[in-house]
Amino acid sequence: MYQWRIDLRLRGEDPTLQEVQSWKFHARQSLLRKWRGRLAQPRAGSCTVEAIRPVFENWMDRAHGSLTFRLVQVLSGHGCFGKYLCHIARREPTTECHHCGCCEDTAQHTLQVCPAWANERRELVAAVGHDLSLPAMIKSMLESDRSWREVVSFCEHVMSQKEAAEREREATTLLPIRRRRAGRRRRHYHALLQPP
Numbered sequence: 001m002y003q004w005r006i007d008l009r010l011r012g013e014d015p016t017l018q019e020v021q022s023w024k025f026h027a028r029q030s031l032l033r034k035w036r037g038r039l040a041q042p043r044a045g046s047c048t049v050e051a052i053r054p055v056f057e058n059w060m061d062r063a064h065g066s067l068t069f070r071l072v073q074v075l076s077g078h079g080c081f082g083k084y085l086c087h088i089a090r091r092e093p094t095t096e097c098h099h100c101g102c103c104e105d106t107a108q109h110t111l112q113v114c115p116a117w118a119n120e121r122r123e124l125v126a127a128v129g130h131d132l133s134l135p136a137m138i139k140s141m142l143e144s145d146r147s148w149r150e151v152v153s154f155c156e157h158v159m160s161q162k163e164a165a166e167r168e169r170e171a172t173t174l175l176p177i178r179r180r181r182a183g184r185r186r187r188h189y190h191a192l193l194q195p196p
């Protein structure tokens with residue numbers, strides 16, 4: 001759109017409002033087509049991509065629902081989860097869940113299984129339904145503002161507690177891998193967790 005306007009200005013032309021709207025519409029359609037093509041062959045984040053792809057247009061055109069840092073952690077699986085901290089951030093020696101002792105803590109374990117979050121989950125299920133798989137949850141979030149807000153609320157409550165527990169482990173551990181990091185290593189680790 002920017003380049004198009006520059007070219008018109010150089011030619012001394014002034015587009016009508018209708019022309020601008022038409023260009024915007026077609027530019028967006030073209031962008032979405034390219035994006036959809038890229039999402040058909042994801043190189044990372046395939047669980048998230050496969051959950052959003054069937055409702056891609058609804059996701060892009062939704063009138064409600066903003067993405068918070070903690071909601072994105074749960075949707076992407078990149079965050080304060082044992083599996084992510086062990087395999088990607090390399091901050092934990094194992095993938096275990098520190099809240100129930102099971103061997104693999106993931107976003108889905110946190111959402112659907114972990115008994116530590118049973119109370120928070122009850123409220124989530126009341127709004128979203130019993131199917132808390134990522135595709136079903138995202139579909140429900142798009143259908144109703146209440147569902148979206150309940151998922152955000154679950155993520156805020158649960159992830160803030162998981163983050164606090166991680167900080168506690170950092171502060172009290174004897175394991176070097178878990179120790180609070182300074183300088184370049186710490187900035188690198190936080191760059192993995194924080195949104196840009």
Ligand SMILES: [Zn+2]
Nearest residue numbers: 097099100114
């Ligand atoms: Zn657990």
